[in-house]
Amino acid sequence: MRPNFTPGPFQAALALIVALWSAPGLAQTRALPVEVAPVTVTALADSIEAVGSLRSGETVILRPEIAGRVSRILFEEGRPVAAGTPLVELDASTYAAQVAVARADLALAEAEAERARTLFAQRAGTARARDEAVARLATTKAALQLAEAQFAKTRILAPFGGILGLRAVSIGDVVQPGQTLVNLESIDPLKLDFAVPETMLARLAVGQAVDVAVDALPGERFAGTVYAIDPAIDEAGRAIRLRALVPNADGRLRPGLFARVRLDTARAGESVTVPEQALIARHGKTYVYKVIDGAAVETEVSLGRRLTGSVEVVAGLSPGDTVVVAGQQRLRDGVKIEVVAPDGTPAQRTGG
Template sequence: MDLTVWRRLRFALLTLALLLTQVAFAQSAPSVIGTRAIITTWSDPLEALGTLSADESVTLSTTVTDIIAEINFSDGEQVEAGQLLIQLEDAEEQAQLRASQALREERRNASNRSSQLQERNLAARADVEDSQSRLRQAEADIQAIEAQLANYQIKAPFSGRVGFRNISVGALVTPGMNLVTLDKLDVMKLDFSVPEVFLGRLSPGLMLNATTAAYPDEIFSGEIATIGTRVDPVTRSINVRAELDNANGRLRPGMLMEVVVQQHVRDTIVIPEAAIEPSGDRHFVMLIEQGDDATRLTRREIVIGERRNGEVEILEGLSAGDLIVVHGLQLARDGQEARLIGITDDETGIRALLEADR
């Protein structure tokens, strides 16, 4: 036999054997792993960077010049609204108050005597009115001194945490001098900006999550409280303020936080991204239909929505609880019987099912 003919015949036989092997391989039931389409809360995340500030913050100072007599707080102490923090020397003002109080008593007695005499027609009405006027003047003087004395006491305007104490008893303080900071930290304000194109998607009450490098494994939840009234004409962005609960006091003013706003929150069907077969601009999944005698695969077209972290939102084509192929898609064919190795869930993944099937 001619060598060329022999080679052609050998090639034809090898090709036929390969085709037969492929047909047999295609007809054999593939092993697949399934997962169920679930309904979960979904949102379109909007990311930004924000800075924390205290819910209330103030730097306490005095309006008078005098010497510190008492300091009633320690560094970082939690204080209550109205608590006396710093007392200045007020001996001279206290003496003036006592003198004014004595004068008020004297004029009150004089007014009472004038009233009694006038009732017996022994004093003129004008004298009674003059004595009452002098009494009111004395009471006004006392009120003025008491108002001055209030300036010698530095009290907490609200409950919060004081900062470092950089003053000492005996130090001379002057008006406007910074004495101590006070911050209300049980609720924190988170300010960030977003592009103006997202303005229509934002509204007060919208939920968000925030993370910080200080606590990388913790997520802080809050909600949008206020949306700015103006768009920056240079950056074309708008300022947004959110509020975060800080009951444990871990957050501090000035912290940089990564913000993810949960916009367009809805309940939707979600499946793993690995379960999708793209074909041009269309998408398909392999549905697993379990019967009494066999498990059969059915190819189904779906319409997808947003994607995130290996998951895909399904808009059309699947219902909650549908079982689809998530592993073994390469060998799965429409209408083919398959061997179901197992179904993934929150506790069992693909790797665990494959190892158990060995």
């Protein structure tokens, strides 16, 4: 059985106060103190956030093409070198001997070919003898070229300018074809590899600017430019891979660094922005209180990009409007307001 409840004097007085405050006439006669801020117009860039990795502009692991013993190491680890600089020499004695033998064979073959031609011209030799001598000459020329090519491979040169890494061999090591000697990295400019969702495809183009930050150098930003877009979309991640060039003349950036990338896809022009604290979320929609003729008018807005401390409004507000940024919890549509400073003292109203 539900007990009877009789309100006491205090409850009755409280109910009367609430009823009077809720009356339309009283609500319109009392101005509520609020803080306001003007709608601002900001030039924003349409951008995409992504992560990626820095890579060498060119990179190679130097390996010998022939077997041999390391006789000289002509570089210092971690130092820059120019293209064509000799880096490693292998013992060339065997290959030099092969070149000498091939040259001797060539000299003999040339003499025999010349003798065969003379005899054939004097009708003292056969065409077959002449042709065999000419063929032997061609064979010995090819053998000499092969010996010289093998001899040249005993000197390993830098294929491009860059910075050398850490060597993996010492003087006296006997190396085999394909064995690692040292890596060479070209780091100016660096390549930046990153990926964006496939839904961004229509917004991508070669030549777009990228802004790069790396955790190794906090607070610093580096500029780059997209120069290639992979034509194939990654089916596993539903992403599009892009590659940009990032100038690195001072060498502060290094290959392999993790990069946070902002890709500027287009200029959005001037955009209306308001402080985040002006927003009111209700029933899946977003509202602000716009100041019009000293009253707070509830206005639905559509939002764009989130910024630091503010947000873009794409519909609902115009430049020159003023919105409530503090005190809106007590407001209703059409309520009179009094603009105050953060310390509660009256302030001159700046809008509406």
